[in-house]
Amino acid sequence: MLVYVIRRSLQALLVMFVMSILVFVGVYAIGNPIDILINPLADQIERERAIAVLGLDQPLWTQYGKFLAGAMHGDLGRSFVHSTPALGLILQRMPATLELALVAMLIAILLGIPLGLWAGLKPRSIAGRSIMAGSILGFSLPTFWVGLMLIMVFSVVVGWLTKKGRGPTQEVLGVPVSFLSLEGWRHLILPAINLALFKLALLIRLTRSGTREALLQDYVKFARAKGLTNARVIGVHVLRNILIPIVTIIGLEFGSVIAFAIVTESVFAWPGMGKLLIDSINLLDRPVIVAYLLITVFMFIVINLLVDLLYSTLDPRVRLADSKG
Amino acid sequence: MASAAAETPFRRIASDFADSRIAVFGLALLGLIVLMAIAAPLISPQNPYDLAQLDVLDGRLPPGSVSADGATFWLGTDDQGRDMLSAIFYGLRISLSVGVASTVLALALGLGLGLAAAYFGGKVEMLIMRIADIQLSFPAILIALILLAVLGQGMSKIIAALVAVQWAYYARTVRSAALVEKRREYVEAARCLALTPARIVFRHILPNCLPPLIVVATVQVAAAIALEATLSFLGLGLPITEPSLGLLIANGYQYLLSGKYWISFFPGIALLLTIFSINLVADQLRDVINPRLQR
Numbered sequence: 237m238l239v240y241v242i243r244r245s246l247q248a249l250l251v252m253f254v255m256s257i258l259v260f261v262g263v264y265a266i267g268n269p270i271d272i273l274i275n276p277l278a279d280q281i282e283r284e285r286a287i288a289v290l291g292l293d294q295p296l297w298t299q300y301g302k303f304l305a306g307a308m309h310g311d312l313g314r315s316f317v318h319s320t321p322a323l324g325l326i327l328q329r330m331p332a333t334l335e336l337a338l339v340a341m342l343i344a345i346l347l348g349i350p351l352g353l354w355a356g357l358k359p360r361s362i363a364g365r366s367i368m369a370g371s372i373l374g375f376s377l378p379t380f381w382v383g384l385m386l387i388m389v390f391s392v393v394v395g396w397l398t399k400k401g402r403g404p405t406q407e408v409l410g411v412p413v414s415f416l417s418l419e420g421w422r423h424l425i426l427p428a429i430n431l432a433l434f435k436l437a438l439l440i441r442l443t444r445s446g447t448r449e450a451l452l453q454d455y456v457k458f459a460r461a462k463g464l465t466n467a468r469v470i471g472v473h474v475l476r477n478i479l480i481p482i483v484t485i486i487g488l489e490f491g492s493v494i495a496f497a498i499v500t501e502s503v504f505a506w507p508g509m510g511k512l513l514i515d516s517i518n519l520l521d522r523p524v525i526v527a528y529l530l531i532t533v534f535m536f537i538v539i540n541l542l543v544d545l546l547y548s549t550l551d552p553r554v555r556l557a558d559s560k561g
Numbered sequence: 562m563a564s565a566a567a568e569t570p571f572r573r574i575a576s577d578f579a580d581s582r583i584a585v586f587g588l589a590l591l592g593l594i595v596l597m598a599i600a601a602p603l604i605s606p607q608n609p610y611d612l613a614q615l616d617v618l619d620g621r622l623p624p625g626s627v628s629a630d631g632a633t634f635w636l637g638t639d640d641q642g643r644d645m646l647s648a649i650f651y652g653l654r655i656s657l658s659v660g661v662a663s664t665v666l667a668l669a670l671g672l673g674l675g676l677a678a679a680y681f682g683g684k685v686e687m688l689i690m691r692i693a694d695i696q697l698s699f700p701a702i703l704i705a706l707i708l709l710a711v712l713g714q715g716m717s718k719i720i721a722a723l724v725a726v727q728w729a730y731y732a733r734t735v736r737s738a739a740l741v742e743k744r745r746e747y748v749e750a751a752r753c754l755a756l757t758p759a760r761i762v763f764r765h766i767l768p769n770c771l772p773p774l775i776v777v778a779t780v781q782v783a784a785a786i787a788l789e790a791t792l793s794f795l796g797l798g799l800p801i802t803e804p805s806l807g808l809l810i811a812n813g814y815q816y817l818l819s820g821k822y823w824i825s826f827f828p829g830i831a832l833l834l835t836i837f838s839i840n841l842v843a844d845q846l847r848d849v850i851n852p853r854l855q856r
Contacts, residue, residue: 251695259707262707262708262710262711369583372837372840372841372844373837375840376783376787376833376836376837376840377833377836378787378790378791378807378829378832378833378836379791380790380791380794380795380807380810381790381794381810381825381829381832381833384810384814384817384825384829385826385829387817387818388817388818388822388825388826391818392817392818392820392822491699491700492700495699495700495702495703496700496702498702498703498706498795499702499791499794499795502795513706514795514796514797517706517710517797518796525710529703529707532703533699536698536699540698
């Protein structure tokens with residue numbers, strides 16, 4: 237187990253390193269930030285001074301070397317636009333994104349598993365078929381367009397949810413959150429539903445197919461033959477067995493929820509990391525783009541690692557023996 | 562089942578496919594959408610990108626309005642007086658071509674790399690499959706965003722980004738299918754006949770790997786269209802000179818809160834129907850082609 241953890245961590249470090257080169261070189265090849273960041277009326281001396289301050293006059297590999305050395309100390313460069321550390325800028329936006337992603341995931345789990353279970357237990361019923369048709373629709377609906385339609389229906393037509401941004405926040409242990417006040421929920425609920433839809437469809441399908449497979453297994457037939465109540469057969473014997481793949485997917489999908497938050501945040505003007513990324517791409521604020529991508533890559537690697545470890549703990553049949561060495 | 566006389570694989574698949582009425586409906590809808598996209602210049606009431614045909618005075622008219630010169634705008638107009646119905650026909654053309662072009666290219670690339678991995682094995686296989694694994698552990702939208710941030714805007718760039726995101730799915734599918742086929746007796750027989758490796762790979766292994774690939778490709782066309790629309794909506798995809806459905810929706814975004822819903826709503830419906838019909842077809846294809854579910 238320890239060997240496995242070490243091996244996986246080393247592998248993760250390698251991926252981080254390769255990604256940092258790819259991202260850095262790639263991003264530093266777009267456009268010329270000098271044109272955007274320096275006042276066009278500035279004279280030659282002023283321009284050169286600004287270029288020197290931003291370090292843009294040095295060769296690419298020197299810039300990368302400085303960047304890497306800084307990254308080791310938690311310094312991912314300064315934003316050209318905001319003139320503050322890029323890492324700080326992102327960390328400041330991170331709670332908004334995480335809160336949105338967590339609420340979305342929670343909605344998907346709390347609705348998706350029961351609906352999928354129902355569709356799996358009664359696949360031929362009208363409810364079962366409708367749930368499945370709905371889940372295909374959920375896969376087909378483009379996230380950003382659903383967001384627009386939600387805004388239109390609830391804010392303009394019905395008029396009972398506030399439209400954009402995050403609204404007032406409360407501090408919990410120094411982290412600003414929205415979910416403690418009604419006003420906060422009014423801002424949070426629409427983007428969270430928007431972000432949840434795709435994962436909801438996924439969880440419904442996953443739970444349904446798992447349930448259908450589990451119902452055919454001998455241990456379920458045996459449990460029924462023993463005369464156990466329906467609730468116990470489904471709640472204990474079926475659910476516990478299908479929960480393993482579901483937990484894995486939930487873990488892996490959490491990263492993708494954070495990535496998809498880019499779209500939802502842009503539609504709802506939610507002040508998270510994703511919106512910051514899009515703004516930074518449009519302004520060619522390269523340090524922020526690089527920092528965002530590196531932080532996201534890091535989060536992904538950590539999530540994937542944790543899911544792998546969790547999987548082996550949850551399911552005794554999965555042995556890591558074959559991965560050792 | 563079809564009559565026993567002519568039991569070709571294609572016939573069997575076609576008749577199994579027709580078992581699901583909703584899938585046939587999806588196929589018909591998809592056919593109609595493709596037809597509309599191909600025939601856009603013929604069936605559009607106006608050429609939405611010929612400025613001479615636009616009149617700013619017709620701007621932001623609700624659906625069903627009549628223009629100054631008597632034409633009816635069935636789906637309303639955008640801020641420049643463009644007929645939304647025509648804009649959607651032309652938008653479908655662009656969205657579908659980007660989706661299909663990127664899928665075909667990604668399929669070719671993934672097929673080549675996947676077959677190479679399966680046939681050569683060893684270091685080649687490890688390198689290709691490791692890259693695919695790492696790439697697939699990140700969501701497509703993130704990778705496409707990084708690439709577009711690097712490459713900039715443009716039709717060819719978004720196709721390149723979509724190919725880069727998709728090839729790994731095909732490579733993985735082909736490899737696993739080819740690994741199974743490689744050990745079959747007919748391949749051994751072909752080897753005994755001293756056929757060239759190229760002939761064995763392309764004439765014997767490849768055709769037997771196609772069924773799962775077709776399913777993946779169908780799903781991926783829908784995914785590519787949705788991804789292109791999302792990226793264009795975020796302003797990172799196609800330039801304004803090539804207005805796909807995503808750009809049309811983005812264009813209507815600013816008018817949404819003032820109740821002028823049709824500029825975003827109808828292109829969105831077109832996009833939704835396109836993706837939905839492809840997914841319906843793909844869902845049934847998967848069941849029909851999957852040998853595990855064969856009756």
